[in-house]
Amino acid sequence: MHLGIGNFTRAHQAWYTEHAPDADDWGIAAFTGRRPDTADALAPQDGLYTLITRNAEGDSFEVISSISAVHPASDTEAFLGYLRDPRTAIITTTVTEAGYMRGADGHLALGQPDVAADIQALAADPTATVTTTPGKVVGGLLARRAAGAGALTVLPCDNLPDNGPTFRAVVEELAAQVDPTLQQWMEDNVSWATSMVDRITPATTDAEREAVAAAEGYDDASPVPTEPFSEWVVAGEFPAGRPAWEQAGVTVVDDVYPFEQRKLWMLNGSHSLMAYAATIVGHETVADAMADPTVRGWVEDWWDVAGAHLQVDADDVRAYRAALVDRFENPRVRHLLAQIAADGSQKIPVRILPALRLERAAGRLPDGPVRALAAWVLHLQGHGAPVKDARQDDVVAAAQGTVAEATTRLLEMLGADVLPDDELIAAVAARAEEILALEGSATQS
Numbered sequence: 415m416h417l418g419i420g421n422f423t424r425a426h427q428a429w430y431t432e433h434a435p436d437a438d439d440w441g442i443a444a445f446t447g448r449r450p451d452t453a454d455a456l457a458p459q460d461g462l463y464t465l466i467t468r469n470a471e472g473d474s475f476e477v478i479s480s481i482s483a484v485h486p487a488s489d490t491e492a493f494l495g496y497l498r499d500p501r502t503a504i505i506t507t508t509v510t511e512a513g514y515m516r517g518a519d520g521h522l523a524l525g526q527p528d529v530a531a532d533i534q535a536l537a538a539d540p541t542a543t544v545t546t547t548p549g550k551v552v553g554g555l556l557a558r559r560a561a562g563a564g565a566l567t568v569l570p571c572d573n574l575p576d577n578g579p580t581f582r583a584v585v586e587e588l589a590a591q592v593d594p595t596l597q598q599w600m601e602d603n604v605s606w607a608t609s610m611v612d613r614i615t616p617a618t619t620d621a622e623r624e625a626v627a628a629a630e631g632y633d634d635a636s637p638v639p640t641e642p643f644s645e646w647v648v649a650g651e652f653p654a655g656r657p658a659w660e661q662a663g664v665t666v667v668d669d670v671y672p673f674e675q676r677k678l679w680m681l682n683g684s685h686s687l688m689a690y691a692a693t694i695v696g697h698e699t700v701a702d703a704m705a706d707p708t709v710r711g712w713v714e715d716w717w718d719v720a721g722a723h724l725q726v727d728a729d730d731v732r733a734y735r736a737a738l739v740d741r742f743e744n745p746r747v748r749h750l751l752a753q754i755a756a757d758g759s760q761k762i763p764v765r766i767l768p769a770l771r772l773e774r775a776a777g778r779l780p781d782g783p784v785r786a787l788a789a790w791v792l793h794l795q796g797h798g799a800p801v802k803d804a805r806q807d808d809v810v811a812a813a814q815g816t817v818a819e820a821t822t823r824l825l826e827m828l829g830a831d832v833l834p835d836d837e838l839i840a841a842v843a844a845r846a847e848e849i850l851a852l853e854g855s856a857t858q859s
């Protein structure tokens with residue numbers, strides 16, 4: 415089962431499952447996370463869609479058939495039905511960082527209205543329709559326990575550090591409010607796996623639909639564009655089995671952390687930096703931003719800092735960084751910075767602030783992470799990409815006033831992995847001024 419079908423899972427988990435040698439034994443029953451769009455588009459195509467791999471030299475097209483059913487998020491009957499079936503072995507998720515429903519303290523946001531409503535609904539009726547992902551999983555596991563359908567694995571595939579334990583914590587916290595007896599059953603029956611996922615997968619536009627029609631001669635309402643590179647690193651137990659993913663290129667390890675830290679800081683960190691800073695300068699896509707020597711210099715500044723703290727050897731960091739340049743410069747992957755900019759309140763704390771905290775602890779204040787933070791503050795003040803955030807009202811309110819005031823409030827609000835101090839605040843304000851001096855310059859040339 416997959417929760418949160420969108421473009422990424424169709425370029426990644428579904429692609430690995432398609433290419434596993436035992437693919438015929440497996441199928442993915444996918445649910446959208448909130449809106450029914452993807453289910454509406456894919457159901458008439460029997461879950462089939464075209465994956466467009468965009469090489470610098472041209473496109474290749476592949477029909478993916480590993481998604482055997484697609485349901486809207488609201489289809490509770492189907493959802494519980496799969497979990498009552500012992501053949502369901504794995505729940506994967508791509509519900510975005512915001513979908514984990516965590517508060518600033520990292521725990522389940524119990525006061526959040528959707529979370530509170532799910533707890534109330536499940537306590538009254540364990541088969542109730544609920545809307546948050548932790549709520550759905552608790553309802554699903556209650557149904558699985560009642561059906562005696564046995565063990566399974568939960569395998570999150572979102573860009574979050576420690577996504578397995580993180581997801582486990584919010585599910586257990588919600589379960590404790592609904593039915594504390596589920597805890598022991600989960601301990602005996604649920605394996606929480608962790609994964610690092612990587613494949614740059616932009617949103618679909620009409621250009622992709624037209625490309626499929628022109629090259630392949632059929633209409634696909636929902637093709638997925640992606641890059642040639644793909645990586646999936648997985649740790650965990652699969653008591654009910656899994657596709658032979660390792661034969662399709664998945665790396666199975668005991669500890670995902672070094673892979674995840676490298677990817678979240680180097681790739682996603684520089685993505686966030688560009689999403690805020692380069693949209694202020696006037697760029698629209700990652701490739702445009704990378705072609706601007708000033709922005710490229712900002713990215714290199716960030717990589718110098720982030721790379722120095724990774725738990726992988728220096729040669730590996732160099733190779734990863736060189737590969738990222740090629741991936742970001744791929745002219746055929748049109749990855750909109752505005753898409754990456756969403757939900758900074760969930761991303762900045764895991765992509766940028768850990769390296770900044772390490773630098774502050776060592777008495778340093780390097781430009782790379784300070785500039786990324788400054789650019790996010792400016793973004794929240796209305797510069798560059800439009801603000802779209804799971805904590806929209808809170809972050810926009812906190813960002814009022816001067817950059818110094820805004821930065822202080824935002825760092826305090828984020829739970830202070832990095833505490834605001836005078837020197838840091840002055841540095842953020844100085845980097846912000848430099849970025850603002852270039853506002854709109856790319857669109858004026």
Ligand SMILES: NC(=O)c1ccc[n+]([C@@H]2O[C@H](COP(=O)([O-])OP(=O)(O)OC[C@H]3O[C@@H](n4cnc5c(N)ncnc54)[C@H](O)[C@@H]3O)[C@@H](O)[C@H]2O)c1
Pocket residue numbers: 417418419420421422423445446447448449508509510511512513514546547571572573574611612613614615616
């Ligand atoms: N696109 C990429 O390049 C990429 C690469 C690696 C990892 N990811 C991970 O996959 C996630 C989804 O990316 P995508 O490109 O498929 O996006 P998408 O917009 O195509 O799909 C997002 C899915 O998440 C659901 N969703 C959104 N907010 C939710 C919420 N608050 N609660 C529950 N469900 C919610 C949506 O309904 C949809 O089903 C990302 O947030 C990221 O964590 C994406």
Ligand SMILES: O=P(O)(O)OC[C@@H](O)[C@@H](O)[C@H](O)[C@H](O)CO
Pocket residue numbers: 511573611612613614615681682685686753754756
């Ligand atoms: O998908 P998000 O919103 O978590 O982050 C936006 C991008 O940084 C991200 O999608 C990358 O393209 C991806 O993580 C590459 O594997």
